[in-house]
Amino acid sequence: MPNPWDLPDELPTDPPLTRCELPDGRVVSAVQEAEAHTLWEEISSAAPYRRAAEGLRPDEAVIDVGAHIGLASLLFAQLAPDSRLIAFEPAPKAYTCLDENLARHLPGATASRQALGAAPGKSELIYRPYVASASTLYDNAEDDARNLEVHLDNVDANEQTREVVRRTFNVTQRVPVEVTTLTAVMAEHGVDRVGLLKIDVERGELDVLDGIDPARWPGIRRVLLEVHDIEGRLGQVVSRLAGLGFQATICQWGVYVGGSVHLVLAERD
Template identity: 55%
Template sequence: MSDQPGQSAHPAVECDLPDGRSVMGIHPLETVTLWGEIAGDSPYARASAGLGPDDVILDIGAHIGLASMRFAEQAPGARILSFEPAPVTYACLADNVTRHVPTGTAFPQAVGGEAGTAELTFHPFNSSTSTLHADPEDDLRNFKAFVDNTEVPGDARELMLSAFGEKQTVTVDVTTVTAVVKEHGIERIGLLKIDVERGELEVLRGIDTGLWPRIQRVLLEVHDIDGRLGRIVAELAGLGFEVTVSQAPVFVGGSVFSLLATRP
């Protein structure tokens, strides 16, 4: 195990998206697969529809910036702040924001329940699952759901499984949504997107009660472990949001759900 994912044997590479654009990513297959989940009539499109220059979008767990790119398409002129702690993926994010998100800014930070530092587990062969909250059992469950639902051949499945277990650790900086709002003088959040691989409860705890009325929409990936999905739905409903839950076909049988909360 290495403590420097920036020195991974899998450096960033140029990847071509189906729409013809070029982005920096860790692996072309991972990049194209992730774009397929984000493009089209996805929760990302629905969450950002109708937003524009007067809105701020916080992309928490931005990975290489594909969601930020989608938001920039859907909400031209919106101010987009994108947060990603892993050094390799942050380098891709910064490059992709510069290329494709003209009103965006990238930050090399995790977002959690309190400011400080934390240990990030980085997966070089599946970088989108890198996390502050390691859970190999949940990772394996979702990996198996993915390969089953995408009908990966048996030999390729074994190769992917052997690579899936590789990991590295690195110490990263952590901030909170409340701190971000104060630091950047944000009056209103049009969309708060959170995709932090089991760290979603911590991100929510880092939002002061008085800040919630200034948040208009929340797009949240939830790992439904120990009833977490139901608790978060109830919490957001109690804050005045209308909540819808969906699950991408590739994750049927896994723990990953998408939650979209909007103001009536």
């Protein structure tokens, strides 16, 4: 990590895309190389991610909402190669990487530059070019600061690293994005059965669930969500899924212990 005092006074808001090599030798397009390596390590080693893709059937789709550059999609396709995969990412540069990565490694998959929410329309994305995975439609500076500091504490970051991370995290752009619903997505793509619905949308998880018509829920077998537990949201999500017949398992990655971010895997037969 560079010395923070070596950073320019004004960080570029449009840094160039890059490429990086995953541990298995696959080369992927990335917004930031360090972020891609960190995310792949987290995702590929997380038991809920692997459990979520186990035993998926060829007639079941995988829908990746908040796909970023497609790392979770790559893992799911590796574990369930016969399932159809549809991935959504509204951030323009992250979407460019997603589209390239799916075309390169999963040519049968579909990438879409849309956000998913409770109703179709337009919204504004707060895009973080140095931490694109933290881009969001749902601004909450207090929650962001809490999770950032917890993460830095849990990795025992030194003061120079903390300063670099804070500065880069606070570089943002506001980008208009199109919003659709999961109900509309399933209709558009002719999907009746979803073996795995993965949602990682930085505080927008309830809105994504609100965009699923009751008639569509019987066709969804597993849901993997990142939930920010703000104002009881974790309990709301688990209760809603339980009411739909799902059994939920909740955990936290070690770097988020003490923060609001939880991982929920909800399953049913």
